[in-house]
Amino acid sequence: MSQTATMAGSTPATAGTVVEARGPKPKPFFTPRKIIIYSVLVFFSLYYLFPLYVMVMTSLKTMPEIRFGNIFALPQAPTFDAWIKAWTSACTGLNCQGLSPGFWNSVKITIPSTIVSIFIAAVNGYALVNWRFRGSEIFFAILIFGSFIPYQVMLYPLVMITREMGIFGSLQAVILIHTVFGMPILTLLFRNYFASLPQELFKAARVDGAGFWRIFFEIMLPMSLPIFVVALILQVTGIWNDFLFGVVFAGTQNYPMTVQLNNIVNSVQGTPDYSVNMAATVLTGLVPLTVYFVSGKWFVRGVAAGAVKG
Amino acid sequence: MADTAVPLEAGTETVNRPGLLKRILLHNLPAKIAAVPMMLTVLVVFVGCTIWTIYYSMTNSKLLPTGKFIGFDQYERLFATSRWNVSVTNLIAYGVMSLVFTLVIGFVLAVLIDQKIRFESAFRTVMLYPFALSFIVTGLVWQWIMNPTLGLQGTLRNLGWTNFTFDWIANPRMVLFALLIAGLWHGTGFCMVLMLAGLRGVDEEIWKAARVDGIPTWRTYISIVLPMMRGVLVTAVVIIGSGIVRLYDLVVALTNGGPGISSEVPAKYVFNYMFSGGNIGQGLAGATMMLLTVLIIMIPWAYLEYGGKGKRT
Numbered sequence: 001m002s003q004t005a006t007m008a009g010s011t012p013a014t015a016g017t018v019v020e021a022r023g024p025k026p027k028p029f030f031t032p033r034k035i036i037i038y039s040v041l042v043f044f045s046l047y048y049l050f051p052l053y054v055m056v057m058t059s060l061k062t063m064p065e066i067r068f069g070n071i072f073a074l075p076q077a078p079t080f081d082a083w084i085k086a087w088t089s090a091c092t093g094l095n096c097q098g099l100s101p102g103f104w105n106s107v108k109i110t111i112p113s114t115i116v117s118i119f120i121a122a123v124n125g126y127a128l129v130n131w132r133f134r135g136s137e138i139f140f141a142i143l144i145f146g147s148f149i150p151y152q153v154m155l156y157p158l159v160m161i162t163r164e165m166g167i168f169g170s171l172q173a174v175i176l177i178h179t180v181f182g183m184p185i186l187t188l189l190f191r192n193y194f195a196s197l198p199q200e201l202f203k204a205a206r207v208d209g210a211g212f213w214r215i216f217f218e219i220m221l222p223m224s225l226p227i228f229v230v231a232l233i234l235q236v237t238g239i240w241n242d243f244l245f246g247v248v249f250a251g252t253q254n255y256p257m258t259v260q261l262n263n264i265v266n267s268v269q270g271t272p273d274y275s276v277n278m279a280a281t282v283l284t285g286l287v288p289l290t291v292y293f294v295s296g297k298w299f300v301r302g303v304a305a306g307a308v309k310g
Numbered sequence: 311m312a313d314t315a316v317p318l319e320a321g322t323e324t325v326n327r328p329g330l331l332k333r334i335l336l337h338n339l340p341a342k343i344a345a346v347p348m349m350l351t352v353l354v355v356f357v358g359c360t361i362w363t364i365y366y367s368m369t370n371s372k373l374l375p376t377g378k379f380i381g382f383d384q385y386e387r388l389f390a391t392s393r394w395n396v397s398v399t400n401l402i403a404y405g406v407m408s409l410v411f412t413l414v415i416g417f418v419l420a421v422l423i424d425q426k427i428r429f430e431s432a433f434r435t436v437m438l439y440p441f442a443l444s445f446i447v448t449g450l451v452w453q454w455i456m457n458p459t460l461g462l463q464g465t466l467r468n469l470g471w472t473n474f475t476f477d478w479i480a481n482p483r484m485v486l487f488a489l490l491i492a493g494l495w496h497g498t499g500f501c502m503v504l505m506l507a508g509l510r511g512v513d514e515e516i517w518k519a520a521r522v523d524g525i526p527t528w529r530t531y532i533s534i535v536l537p538m539m540r541g542v543l544v545t546a547v548v549i550i551g552s553g554i555v556r557l558y559d560l561v562v563a564l565t566n567g568g569p570g571i572s573s574e575v576p577a578k579y580v581f582n583y584m585f586s587g588g589n590i591g592q593g594l595a596g597a598t599m600m601l602l603t604v605l606i607i608m609i610p611w612a613y614l615e616y617g618g619k620g621k622r623t
Contacts, residue, residue, distance in 0.1 A: 041422055044419060044437065047495065048436050048439070048440060048495065048499070049436060051448075051455060051495065052439075055451050068468075069459070069467075070465050071454075071460070071461060071462065071464075072465060120348070126344075127341040127344050127345045133337060133345075139349055139352050140348075142357065145356075145612075146352065146357075148548070148604055149360060150556050150577065150597065150604060152558075153359070153360055153363050153597045153598070153600060153601045154359035154360060155581075155584065156366075156375070156590065157358070157362045158359060161354070161359075180355050183347075187348065237442055240444070241444030241446075243558075258447075261446055261447070262450070265453075265563075274457075274460065277450065278454060281447050281450045281451060281454075284444070289443065292442035293439075299442065300438065303503055304504065304507055
């Protein structure tokens with residue numbers, strides 16, 4: 001960042017000496033260079049789009065049509081039967097309730113986990129920027145470093161801790177785990193955001209006698225809507241897509257959608273119904289895909305925010 | 311680290327009336343209370359659980375973590391187990407390929423998108439959407455596409471290309487490439503976004519100067535722009551690398567470790583021993599090895615980022 005800043009500062013000196021043509025150059029549309037660029041991009045786009053196409057098309061077919069063996073083909077008579085079956089009656093072993101319980105479990109996990117983790121991280125970020133105390137930076141450094149520790153390292157002791165707390169195998173346990181493991185990235189996000197706000201606002205409120213929570217709720221929160229949106233997108237997609245924590249901490253009754261999906265598709269019993277499998281897969285992907293397409297640039301911002309170093 | 315903190319700290323100090331040593335604990339008390347969840351997370355989970363795991367990996371714990379200290383025996387057992395060794399070899403092979411291809415494809419796509427093309431946002435949208443999906447969805451879709459009888463192979467054979475072969479998912483020697491195709495599908499768009507941000511951060515003047523000097527475009531990218539993007543590259547390597555070490559969901563969904571044990575990975579080994587193998591000590595030893603791997607990736611990065619602070623900026 002500082003490098004580009006110094007570069008930008010030195011522009012007037014060089015800009016005077018280099019004579020650059022202004023305005024767009026008239027160019028023919030089909031240059032070899034452009035043909036190469038677009039063909040590579042189109043090739044990769046096909047690679048990215050092909051699975052989506054196959055997934056949706058297969059889900060709209062019937063099994064006899066699938067057995068005919070052409071995954072490129074459009075469905076002859078598109079039907080949502082497989083979607084209905086996937087939602088209501090697809091089997092995992094002996095349990096034939098479809099994906100809908102998993103969907104609602106995922107909703108029950110995602111909403112509270114998102115709210116709790118974002119709130120705690122926002123407070124952390126605020127405290128780290130405006131109310132530093134002895135050791136606060138060390139805690140933050142370990143927090144960030146800790147986000148790189150493989151989950152498997154902490155998994156077993158966390159099972160024991162949640163068991164001691166009496167919440168193992170419940171929604172509370174999953175929510176707690178998501179809050180803990182969402183903390184590093186979210187805290188980083190909020191810390192960087194609050195650090196970018198003008199400190200005078202905080203100081204003025206401080207001089208006027210406002211305390212920790214008052215400044216947080218009345219000054220900081222109203223100004224941080226953008227970063228809340230980014231955090232929201234990051235958490236909703238991240239928690240919805242989680243598999244490991246759901247399978248370990250939620251307990252069989254509370255398995256999230258990803259776990260149930262995997263159990264439905266990869267269960268060894270019976271002949272596989274590929275249209276139902278793909279319908280179930282589309283259904284599970286629908287929530288994050290909706291978030292992705294609705295949020296547009298915000299998703300990119302969230303993804304990039306994860307990569308911005310503190 | 312503390313240079314920006316000093317004026318702030320001083321400011322709050324005057325408000326709080328400067329003074330007693332006792333106030334150290336009470337100083338910013340609401341902030342300390344608010345930060346309790348963070349402190350607990352750091353101390354209990356990131357530090358406590360990690361130390362616990364390292365310690366109990368040196369015990370002979372079986373069903374419950376109550377065993378007695380036996381030193382490095384679990385590690386000896388670990389590296390004498392063929393499933394673990396296969397897992398490690400797989401992770402190294404997959405990891406190197408995945409890292410290289412993700413970076414190269416991500417960079418190339420970012421460069422192409424940066425050529426002031428039409429439909430830029432459409433291309434970006436298409437490239438990034440897989441990243442929004444879970445590894446389970448990714449694995450299951452590709453499992454279906456790579457289904458030998460009814461997937462891509464079957465389709466092309468039905469269409470007349472009778473000796474077309476794409477049975478990687480069922481072929482022990484090729485199954486890692488099947489994982490790679492699915493993994494790249496999921497992750498390259500993310501890498502592209504990072505790289506594009508890096509490219510856009512390079513000053514226009516650099517390009518003008520390179521053009522004036524008559525340096526060809528590809529040469530400018532490799533010799534000037536890439537080195538300038540070092541920060542983004544290092545970040546990308548660390549994020550992609552630590553993701554690779556964690557590789558678990560994708561394997562479970564796509565191959566479940568098969569055929570046989572040919573696509574097993576360490577994370578899956580650890581999980582199975584801890585939760586269904588009834589041999590916690592083994593699982594914890596495997597987990598500690600995973601931690602060690604991450605440290606080997608992280609320490610050079612931490613050194614580059616924070617160690618050499620003085621000479622940069």
